[in-house]
Amino acid sequence: MTKKTLVIDDAVPYAKEIFSHLGEVITLPGRDICNHHLLNADALIVRSRTQVNESLLKNTAVKYVGSTVVGLDHIDQHYLSTEGITFYSAQGCNANSVAEYVITILFQLAEHFGFDLSRKTLAIIGVGNVGSRVYSKAKILGIECLLNDPPKIEANPDLLLNEPYTDLDTCLKADIITVHTPLTSNGKHPTLDLISAEKLKRVEPHQIIINAARGGIINEAAWSKTKTLANIIDCWENEPYIDKALYDTAFIATPHIAGHSLDAKVAGSSMVYGNLCKHWQITPDKSWQKALPKSPEPIEIQNLANKQATLCQIFSKTHNPQADDLAIRSENHDEVEKKYEKFRRNFPVYREWQQQKVLLPSDKNLCNTLLSLGFRCH
Ligand SMILES: NC(=O)C1=CN([C@@H]2O[C@H](COP(=O)(O)OP(=O)(O)OC[C@H]3O[C@@H](n4cnc5c(N)ncnc54)[C@H](O)[C@@H]3O)[C@@H](O)[C@H]2O)C=CC1
Numbered sequence: 001m002t003k004k005t006l007v008i009d010d011a012v013p014y015a016k017e018i019f020s021h022l023g024e025v026i027t028l029p030g031r032d033i034c035n036h037h038l039l040n041a042d043a044l045i046v047r048s049r050t051q052v053n054e055s056l057l058k059n060t061a062v063k064y065v066g067s068t069v070v071g072l073d074h075i076d077q078h079y080l081s082t083e084g085i086t087f088y089s090a091q092g093c094n095a096n097s098v099a100e101y102v103i104t105i106l107f108q109l110a111e112h113f114g115f116d117l118s119r120k121t122l123a124i125i126g127v128g129n130v131g132s133r134v135y136s137k138a139k140i141l142g143i144e145c146l147l148n149d150p151p152k153i154e155a156n157p158d159l160l161l162n163e164p165y166t167d168l169d170t171c172l173k174a175d176i177i178t179v180h181t182p183l184t185s186n187g188k189h190p191t192l193d194l195i196s197a198e199k200l201k202r203v204e205p206h207q208i209i210i211n212a213a214r215g216g217i218i219n220e221a222a223w224s225k226t227k228t229l230a231n232i233i234d235c236w237e238n239e240p241y242i243d244k245a246l247y248d249t250a251f252i253a254t255p256h257i258a259g260h261s262l263d264a265k266v267a268g269s270s271m272v273y274g275n276l277c278k279h280w281q282i283t284p285d286k287s288w289q290k291a292l293p294k295s296p297e298p299i300e301i302q303n304l305a306n307k308q309a310t311l312c313q314i315f316s317k318t319h320n321p322q323a324d325d326l327a328i329r330s331e332n333h334d335e336v337e338k339k340y341e342k343f344r345r346n347f348p349v350y351r352e353w354q355q356q357k358v359l360l361p362s363d364k365n366l367c368n369t370l371l372s373l374g375f376r377c378h
């Protein structure tokens with residue numbers, strides 16, 4: 001059997017450890033992968049920075065494309081299927097990471113502005129892998145939610161009976177609005193400009209808007225002119241050349257890192273690896289898992305005034321999006337754009353809640369909440 005060649009985005013962690021037993025592994029920055037690198041490649045494994053389309057793949061040997069992330073807007077799936085190229089993407093791999101980012105920020109906002117989250121409504125638009133995890137965590141934390149997901153309701157109308165699904169306009173009246181849809185411009189429920197300039201006119205100054213899904217779902221030009229209590233932006237149009245006016249409005253602006261926990265990245269790689277082994281009918285080799293780091297040191301907490309403050313402290317110790325904001329923040333916008341990709345390519349390692357142990361004083365209620373959220377308590 002001839003040795004296979006795999007071209008892999010160098011931001012795929014443990015690419016060599018995981019994939020080398022399948023063939024020769026060539027790693028390249030995702031944005032730099034070009035047609036000529038793929039002429040003799042059997043498989044291409046990407047994250048979100050490689051546009052996978054005809055101009056990339058024409059006349060190459062590639063017969064398998066794996067994406068270790070979730071968004072599909074950079075993949076021309078129609079082209080892949082007409083050319084008989086197998087495609088797999090690691091759906092759900094980073095859902096916990098994004099949900100933890102959103103929940104941490106909600107607690108940071110509550111502490112900063114001095115409000116009680118249990119008195120606010122949270123609208124979740126797009127209730128798939130990420131949105132449903134935001135919902136389940138918010139429920140555990142006593143936050144009232146509204147949900148919007150027309151494709152999901154069409155497939156399963158019974159959801160309306162038991163869950164707080166409603167229309168988009170009602171969701172847009174919630175205190176906090178967070179979007180978790182894909183970016184799509186076709187089909188029955190396109191999301192490009194879903195929260196349009198017209199819809200943003202009805203947003204009021206006490207509201208909070210979060211976009212950790214994709215730039216373009218919320219109309220950026222209109223959003224930057226909309227008065228809100230806080231804007232949280234992780235995903236932007238034209239990354240890394242992000243809109244200065246919108247950036248200047250952000251309470252927290254991060255460079256598309258909500259899904260960047262180590263656990264999410266490794267899950268993405270591992271899912272693609274499992275699928276490729278199946279596709280090539282090769283028995284998977286799990287020895288790469290020895291290369292993974294151990295769980296982090298336990299989190300020690302101080303007794304704070306109330307449960308919300310204590311949870312904010314714990315969440316922020318697992319991963320603090322405000323530090324990611326500071327890492328790229330500058331008065332000089334050109335500087336922000338320069339730092340944007342550099343920071344995400346050298347992103348500090350952090351672990352999800354399921355890997356975290358909290359050293360707690362004897363507070364049963366707090367401990368039960370943390371256990372329900374996936375933490376371990378000691
Ligand atoms: N910031 C980051 O690092 C990350 C961002 N993402 C983005 O978040 C998006 C969501 O991720 P997942 O939950 O894993 O995807 P998913 O496919 O599991 O869920 C998306 C949900 O949105 C719903 N939806 C589609 N069109 C809609 C519309 N017009 N209105 C309301 N709902 C609609 C779908 O029915 C589905 O339930 C991804 O497509 C990706 O663009 C995902 C992971 C990491």
Ligand SMILES: O=C(O)C(=O)[C@H](O)COP(=O)(O)O
Pocket residue numbers: 011047048049068069070071072094256257258259260
């Ligand atoms: O899964 C997705 O979709 C995302 O947005 C990823 O978190 C993006 O990760 P990168 O490939 O851009 O590091």
